[in-house]
Amino acid sequence: MSATAASRTLLEANDVHVWYQRGLPGERHALRGVTLQIGSGDRVGLLGASGAGKSTLLHLFAQLRSPNSGRVRVSDDTLPSLVFQFPERQLFAESVRDEVGYGLRQAGLAAAEVESRVYAALGDVGLPPELFAARTPFHLSAGERRRVALAGALAQRRRLVLLDEPTLGLDREGAARLVEILERLHAGRVAYWVASHDADFVASTCSRLVVLQSGVVVFDGEADDFWRQPERAASYGVRRPRESVLADRLRACGAEGLPSRPSAEQLAEALLVLWHRRSTER
Amino acid sequence: MLEVHDVTVERPGREMPVLDRVSFRLAPGERAALLGGNGSGKTTLARLLNGTQLPSRGRVLIHGHDTRDPAARLEVRRRVGLLFQEPDNQFVTTTVEREIAFGLENLCEVPERMRDSVQDALEDFDLLSHRQVPPHEMSGGEKARLALACVWVMGPGTVVMDETESLLDLRGSETLLHKIEDLPAETTLLRVTTDADVAASAARILVLDEGRVVADGAPEAVFAHLPEHVVERVGVPLVWQLSMELVRTGRLHRPTVSLQNVLDALGMPEPPGGAA
Numbered sequence: 401m402s403a404t405a406a407s408r409t410l411l412e413a414n415d416v417h418v419w420y421q422r423g424l425p426g427e428r429h430a431l432r433g434v435t436l437q438i439g440s441g442d443r444v445g446l447l448g449a450s451g452a453g454k455s456t457l458l459h460l461f462a463q464l465r466s467p468n469s470g471r472v473r474v475s476d477d478t479l480p481s482l483v484f485q486f487p488e489r490q491l492f493a494e495s496v497r498d499e500v501g502y503g504l505r506q507a508g509l510a511a512a513e514v515e516s517r518v519y520a521a522l523g524d525v526g527l528p529p530e531l532f533a534a535r536t537p538f539h540l541s542a543g544e545r546r547r548v549a550l551a552g553a554l555a556q557r558r559r560l561v562l563l564d565e566p567t568l569g570l571d572r573e574g575a576a577r578l579v580e581i582l583e584r585l586h587a588g589r590v591a592y593w594v595a596s597h598d599a600d601f602v603a604s605t606c607s608r609l610v611v612l613q614s615g616v617v618v619f620d621g622e623a624d625d626f627w628r629q630p631e632r633a634a635s636y637g638v639r640r641p642r643e644s645v646l647a648d649r650l651r652a653c654g655a656e657g658l659p660s661r662p663s664a665e666q667l668a669e670a671l672l673v674l675w676h677r678r679s680t681e682r
Numbered sequence: 683m684l685e686v687h688d689v690t691v692e693r694p695g696r697e698m699p700v701l702d703r704v705s706f707r708l709a710p711g712e713r714a715a716l717l718g719g720n721g722s723g724k725t726t727l728a729r730l731l732n733g734t735q736l737p738s739r740g741r742v743l744i745h746g747h748d749t750r751d752p753a754a755r756l757e758v759r760r761r762v763g764l765l766f767q768e769p770d771n772q773f774v775t776t777t778v779e780r781e782i783a784f785g786l787e788n789l790c791e792v793p794e795r796m797r798d799s800v801q802d803a804l805e806d807f808d809l810l811s812h813r814q815v816p817p818h819e820m821s822g823g824e825k826a827r828l829a830l831a832c833v834w835v836m837g838p839g840t841v842v843m844d845e846t847e848s849l850l851d852l853r854g855s856e857t858l859l860h861k862i863e864d865l866p867a868e869t870t871l872l873r874v875t876t877d878a879d880v881a882a883s884a885a886r887i888l889v890l891d892e893g894r895v896v897a898d899g900a901p902e903a904v905f906a907h908l909p910e911h912v913v914e915r916v917g918v919p920l921v922w923q924l925s926m927e928l929v930r931t932g933r934l935h936r937p938t939v940s941l942q943n944v945l946d947a948l949g950m951p952e953p954p955g956g957a958a
Contacts, residue, residue: 420819421815421819425814426777426812426813426814426815426816426819428815428819448851449823449851449852449853449854450821450822450823450824450826450827450849450850450851450853450854451820451821451823451824452821454821455821455822485822486768486770539695541720541721542720542721543720543721565822565849567848568822568848568849569720569767569845569848569876570720570876571718571719571720571876571877571915571916572719572876572877572914572915572916572917573719573720573914573915574719574720597823597848597849597850597851598848633852634852637851637852637853638851638852639851639852639855642879642920643920646920646921646924646941649941653945653950664920664923664924664926664927665927667920667924667927668924668925668927668928668931669927671924671928671944671948672928672931672933674950675933675948675949675950678949678950
């Protein structure tokens with residue numbers, strides 16, 4: 401999984417526990433002994449039912465909170481950047497340029513370097529800098545604001561990017577654009593983790609899946625291995641890609657030889673083969 | 683009856699209106715989907731229906747009440763329950779239990795009845811163990827369930843859901859489907875979505891593009907004539923794609939959004955339980 405020959409460990413979590421409201425009414429034990437490694441270039445989908453601990457885990461990785469017990473160790477040069485759920489809410493600067501460059505200026509980068517990174521990041525998320533750099537983020541559409549927030553994370557050029565429900569509220573065009581952005585990150589050996597209920601998006605961007613159930617890691621392995629197991633996904637409260645779900649229904653009718661995520665053509669083909677078999681049997 | 687008459691919504695500083703001369707009606711008991719990409723005007727349209735957004739021109743009538751009439755505002759809000767895209771925007775109290783009770787308190791419900799209603803809503807939406815939890819400490823999906831419970835407990839005649847399903851996990855969306863099936867027959871439902879597969883489950887689909895209704899009808903009629911640039915934004919249902927393949931090979935006369943129809947046309951009944 402994470403440990404291919406060229407991969408190195410960016411981040412490790414060892415027996416991590418987190419409680420909310422500890423000792424108060426409504427106490428919740430959100431993470432219960434999580435042990436995980438993140439390697440360079442990993443493309444990980446973080447799945448699990450609501451309240452399983454996905455966002456909490458990302459916040460731990462990003463050093464936004466400390467575990468109540470256990471350890472999160474980050475390699476020296478790997479502070480991850482985190483894109484929150486509804487990242488468009490975290491914008492505050494008066495121009496897109498200032499917003500995207502905020503973290504870089506705080507880190508003390510030279511003005512010219514900030515500018516070049518900001519322009520590159522805006523281009524990467526599909527907001528041409530000549531049109532958007534000077535505008536105020538608050539007059540942009542929700543989808544555009546989302547991309548401004550993402551550009552802010554990309555401009556940091558970290559080795560690990562964490563995204564919490566990144567396709568929420570995006571249409572398919574927006575989601576497809578995000579797939580392209582993640583493909584570019586991967587080509588640049590940047591690792592990413594995506595926490596999401598959007599199985600279609602996770603299936604098209606992630607090769608490894610980590611599944612949480614009530615704060616416990618119940619699966620950590622190849623994505624295709626997981627998508628093949630409908631009962632297991634259902635028992636963890638995890639949605640599967642729409643192609644996989646439709647394939648199950650055709651298998652229930654007797655269709656054979658379908659991959660874990662077939663295309664519409666493959667589904668139609670399997671259905672025709674089945675139809676021919678039935679007609680010759682008759 | 684919900685009536686939207688020739689409604690335009692202007693946005694200050696923008697040349698193009700958010701909604702441009704939109705007209706449609708939703709009859710009691712109708713279950714429709716509003717499909718459109720980002721920036722098409724869906725959320726503005728959803729908010730028009732309970733008066734949180736008012737038209738610049740044209741009229742919105744909810745059971746005959748004009749949403750611009752201040753005297754009718756409470757009546758309009760009582761009849762139309764709106765679920766926001768971001769549930770955080772609708773929470774005002776400090777515990778799940780109080781949050782569910784909040785709307786009922788405003789309607790001066792008697793305490794005993796209120797206690798029963800809140801208890802039922804906690805059970806129905808799987809929130810019993812969260813009774814004392816502050817809403818802001820819950821996960822995204824739990825907040826979505828709470829938002830649903832808050833709207834359902836009011837028993838509105840019309841439910842408008844603005845992409846509510848995207849925050850829900852598998853169990854949450856199954857709960858939602860059951861709750862929709864259990865709605866009284868006369869309850870009107872409008873599901874706002876960017877996803878053609880979600881829209882395909884409705885009997886009627888309204889498609890919004892750049893502030894205009896560009897299609898309105900049964901799913902098959904809508905997907906057969908959807909403009910290419912709209913397809914790029916919202917996609918087409920997977921079963922529609924599958925059935926188009928079968929039409930191409932001559933095995934099917936016309937494409938459909940229902941796998942059952944495909945199987946029937948091929949003379950292959952789906953085995954019981956296969957629809958899960």
